[in-house]
Amino acid sequence: MGRPVSVEDYRRIAARRLPRAVFDYVEGGAGDERGVARNRAALERILLSPHALADVSSRDLSVPFFDRRLPLPLVIGPTGLSGSVRPGADLMLARAAARAGVPFVLSTASTSSIEEVARASDGEKWFQLYVLNRDLADSLTRRALDAGFHTLVLTVDVAVSGRRERDVRNGFGIPFRMTPGFVAGCAVRPAWSLSQLKHGLPQFGNLVSAQAKDASSQALLMLRQMDASFSWDDLEALRARWPHRLLVKGIMRAEDAERCFACGADGVVISNHGGRQVEDTPAPIDVLASVTAPEGKMMLVDGGFRRGADVVKALALGANGVLLGRAPLYGLAARGEAGVDEVIRIFQAEMDNTLALIGCPRAEDLSRDFLA
Template sequence: VADQVGGDLWFQLYVVHPTLADQLVARALAAGYRTLVLTTDVAVNGKRERDLRSGFGLPFKCSPKVLLDGMLHPRWSWRLLTGGMPQMANFASREAYDVELQAALLSRKMDASFDWNALQRLRQRWPHRLLVKGVLHPEDASRCIELGADGVILSNHGGRQLDASCSPLATLPDIAQAHPGKVLVDSGFRRGSDVVKALALGASGVLIGRPLLYGLAAAGEKGASAVLDIFQDEMSRTLANLGCASVDGLSAELVIRTP
């Protein structure tokens, strides 16, 4: 990836066994990555009932519903048949040669015992920018910054891990006020107006995940680019209707929080 795209590269590291984490960190450094995003909210897999109902999981099971879905999406089916199943390339090896084995390997390597001491060791290991993703509590955000993190990403993993968790927007104002310029946010952003709300409440930026994947699945790179264009257009329209020449004119007073 690094050879193909260049630029300011970010690497996402899950809370995995220290040996595997050290290997991935070393590879990221060697490849020229300058931002490490430690994702802390997937120490164990959530019970994703939608995936269970739809049969979306590993091992892949072919059912009449799946066959019908494939027939209704011939381009996707053709690409899958000619290109093969997607791979978790960072976990591919002679022992884990297909995606099912790779997913099983990753599941076994997740480290539910990851704690503040482990974060401190990672900070010492990684010499560049470090962001901690999956933070929702103000005290956790402060502890991350105290231990040397350059910022935090407020996230509930799109509601897929713990469906009763709060929205990142609920804690964003307090955390952003305590740590200005160090707070990013994601989860549930579907429109440019959503991004504007988060920026007004103090976020330094917003990460977009699922909408880009929708565009990518529908039309490849052009689809992902089209999604970004939609977000940019909606943000511009929202700013204009608020009377703001740019995002610099946003403030929390522009957002009314309903009871």
């Protein structure tokens, strides 16, 4: 393959570089993966309606976002165990996001710690919270606050883990399980294997740091065994304790979004966890059309975004921005930190091209009038 020019090109390179079990962890979804396919199909089904003879000699991709403008309507979303793709992945993702001027969301299940990421990047950093248990959640939020993370993203769609059959078949876990199949997969991916051996096999950075050495929580996190009793009252309590912006991720109903805003959330992320939890749900882009954010609140969306045109469609449907999950990981697997930069630039170029071709010079002016 020549120089990669699309996110799909990076995905193909990632598939060739990563052992099958690791690529399947990134790529896979729940059950028969109908949810993963539905996310893409829904975006592809939405058509654009170009306006003729508009002055698009210059285009502006920036959008209003809380108390500032984002140069691009993108957020590098939280991805767990990204160090299995490439050592130091969270640090690379954070630095690439900072160069692009967009936020980076660190997962509770990251392979670098909150403190390591805080030191690695001076960009805008958010922390995504899984509530495994209340004491650990309180500890993680205090550490994020102390490290300068000013946005907390509470994920609410993982009361239990989705059944991801690729991972079950491969026996994927942390620490890596050295089954014959996994070892054979590593043997045919020597560059990945040598890099992992050189830097040390991935661990849950937030649970093995000097601030937290908790083997039982590591096991719970690998199995996504969360506190299934966490409820609306607990969200209100978290809102009262957290002094900065709070977003709720994993919302798939308009009434739940309204209730989040009523509880004081500053924003919601319409998300079905990339099709990795409940297989037979609508695509987030289809739910987005039914949700309205009050003045001053933000509405983000994720799920299957691979093209700049996909982002344009989301903004036209009312989103303030899009979280990218798998796409940056493809770049990371293919070409390291430079690959993440390149994937972001692909989204930027495609968004710019799409705005010009549909007759909309400013991303913030997108509306349903640009949809067929």
